[in-house]
Amino acid sequence: MSEQEESTRWAPIQRIILPSSDQPDTVSLYVDAGSASGIRLRENDEFARTPKLLEDKLQMSSSESREAHFEDLLSRHSMRIRSGEQMSFGTYFNAFPASYWRRWTSVRDVRLVVQTKGTGTVTVYKSNARGSVQRVDGKHVDGTATSIFELTLKPFGDGGWYWFDLAASSGDLVIENGQWEARDGSRPKGQVTLQITTMNKPDFCLNNARILAENRDVLDNVKEILIVDQGTLKVEQQEDFEAVRESLGGKLRVINQANLGGSGGFARGMYESVENGSDYVLLLDDDIVVEPESIVRLLTFADHCRKPTIVGGHMFDLYNRSVLHTFGEVVDPFRIVPALPHADMETRHDFSVANLRQTPWLHRRVDVDYNGWWMCLIPTSVIKEIGLSLPLFIKWDDAEYGLRAREAGFATVSLPGAAVWHVSWIDKDDLVGWQAYFHARNRLITTLIHSPYPKGGRVLRESVQADVKHLVSMQYFTEHGRIEALRDLFKGPEGLHKVLATKLPEINALKSEYPDAQLKDDVDDFPAPKIGRGPMGGTVVGMPSKKELIPWGIKTVARQLIKAPGPESSERPQGYLAHRDNRWFRVAHYDSVVVSNAEGTGASWYQRDPKKLKSMLAEATLLHAKLLREWDKLADQYRRAVPEISSFDAWKKTFEANAKDDA
Known part of the structure; x- marks a missing residue:
């Protein structure tokens, strides 16, 4: 093969795939039945301006569209489209994310190769960053055919995908294989x-x-x-x-x-x-x-x-x-918390309800x-x-x-x-229990190293607020971990390797001291609450407004510090709370309550203790004040230590010190 031929050789960069036989509940991620157009949104579209109308239209579209037949999936790469039906590969796993290849690679042209058997059409579509759909090309196929479409990536600066649809005419149409290709040249493949x-x-x-x-x-x-x-x-x-x-x-x-x-x-x-x-x-x-x-x-x-x-x-x-x-x-730089890159993005998006072609925000490239x-x-x-x-x-x-x-x-x-x-x-709720130590410490370490804002932006303020929420919620074991995290932060980065294998056992050893850390399998393992003893007369308690939050917090903390728990609170709980109702502003009204955990595997008995509240609140406040004073010095210390504590030599010593015999 000549040098010129080698440089123009096409090689696969994404194969068409179908779900394995044990995953019928994932079909919508691979193929999408129904019309090719999906939902087209324009700047002046009534649905684009009115989110409720868009939601209704999505639900209508979803309910009216046909589903793919699982028995038509012939292999991981082959599928039958029944006579008179249409199937789109504009899906999560089979559409081609053109804007990502355009942004991060040197590829500027791709081609689509689809091998079929039967009579029908292959139609290629593309979208832009707004989710608008445009037909690109199409071919009629008959018998055994290979359809090739050469496509440019130039228009995909901010977003957009390529995909293709198949439609069967008088008989079944079978896709035997399909792939997206790029000019590969003599590019070596990494191991x-x-x-x-x-x-x-x-x-x-x-x-x-x-x-x-x-x-x-x-x-x-x-x-x-x-x-x-x-x-x-x-x-x-x-x-x-x-x-x-x-x-x-x-x-x-x-x-x-x-x-x-x-x-x-x-x-x-x-x-x-x-x-x-x-x-x-x-x-x-x-x-x-x-x-x-x-x-x-x-x-x-x-x-x-x-x-x-x-x-x-x-x-x-x-x-x-x-x-x-x-x-x-992304990481919100002012708060150092995980965040979404764009305001219009969803979390927990269900592709069985609204697939790629029906969801405009999925077409914008996310950095x-x-x-x-x-x-x-x-x-x-x-x-x-x-x-x-x-x-x-x-x-x-x-x-x-x-x-x-x-x-x-x-x-x-x-x-x-x-x-x-x-x-x-x-x-899950990994902000409570033994994981609270690592959440608190490691968020602060990340802030010290990477925050572009003086004193870490809003992180210290939110850390203090979290202490108050856990304490008024009677989550004393969680708060112990958070206080321990602040103490350890002042020990500096040099000790991080030393405690890597020992800190979790140390934290777990404290569970016996805290009722809120002791999990039982069944709520019947706890004493039954006395009828009518719950706070607020059983009224559902809502979260305070922003205007009321500070006065509410002062009043609640003062009440919990001054007022002794009811005489029966250590003998029996005032009630049960499901995990979804375990909110700080609600739990704060109890002296004693059994709360189920997020996984549904058990429950713990929260019991108010004014002495613990007083001592923990005082220590957490003093530690945060010290952290505020010493922030710049600590930030410099941790930043300078990163090359050493992340080095091969440092980790090699840790691996050798924590080696285990082979099983």
Whole structure:
């Protein structure tokens, strides 16, 4: 092949895929039945100006559209369209995210190749950043046919997708294969280490290993599949582990180490990927189900990026598989909290209700600060330059790394069409309990290192407010963790590695001292409340308005400090509260109440204690005042320490000190 021919050779960059046979509830993510146009919005559209009308139109469109027949899915790449029916591939997994390729790669032209058998039409569409739909091209097909469409990426500066629809005429039309291609030239393909961090979830790990073994074509450029096992239920001790390892052809390796949290597990994956010569590491959570094609898409996209780029996948809800948790994340710099990049974005978007063609905001390109480490591809060249994860155990490690990478000139892209199904935290409350320590400490560390605002913007104010909310809610174990976080912050960054394996056991050892930390399986395990003893006469209590909030807080804290709990409060609760009703402004009216947890697995007994409230509020206030005074000194200290505490040498010492014998 001549040099000119090599430079114009087309190679696949995204294959058309269909759901596996065990996932009928995900069909809407792959194919979309019905008309091609979806909803077209214009600047003067009545529906664009009136959100309620748009919502009604979406619901009407969804209810009237036909569904794809699951039995027509012939393989992972082939599907039958029945006579007289139309099927769109303008979906999450099969539309081509043209604006992302236009923005981050050197690709400027793509082509679509569709192989069909039967009689019908292939029609290509595109959208812009507003979600407006435009027909691009179309072909009539008959018999065995290969349709090729050459397409430009020039119009996709701010957003937009390409996709195609198939319509069958007098007989069935079968798509046998389809793919989006780019001029590949002699571009080398990077090698990746797939790394899973796990803590007592061996079933999830082995399930994903089986999925990979059943889709061996996605492993062509996978150097190694690495499981960092930090639990007591060992992956290697599972009955079918050896069979799974054998099915992966020697690519699976397990490292056993002490529980160093997510940051310790993922840092190990970063470290090992550099050591084994990989070009990338793909970090994966353990409690996921992976769409295997996503691995190829992330790797292919990263290979085509103009400079080293972190590329992440999205997260769908494992227990509601058509629901996308979020389309991209940024960090609000004034508050240092996760935020949405655009005001019109939704969280928890359900593609079975409104698919890509029917949802205008999905067509705007979303630029992010970081991607969650449920699925995140990081070039090893980036790791060599900026270091590994900070030793934070859990919480804020992924966001901090994305911010650090951005400051060093490395972007993060959350790539549509690449995703996992993950156990969603929508039904969890990780701001209470043992995780409160890590949330509070690591948010403050991230603020000290990255905040562009004096004294960290609004973070200290919100931290004080959180203390008050937890205390008036009788969440004393949670507040103990938050106070401990403030104390440890003043010890400086040098101690972060030392406490990585010990802090969680220390926190959990305190549970016996706090009734609110002691979980029982059933509310009947607690004494029954006496009828009529609940506060406010059973009236539902609403949240104070902004105007009333400060007077309400002063009055509530004063009452809880001065007024002794009712004489029966330690003997029996005043009532039960479901988790959804466990709001600080409501719980604050009780002296004693049983509250169920977010997961629905048990309940705890909250009991008001004025002495704990007084001592904890005083200490938290003093610590925040000290932090305000010493902010600039601490910020300089933590910023200067980042290269050292994220270094290969520092992590190597931690790994060696926390090594475990192989299972």
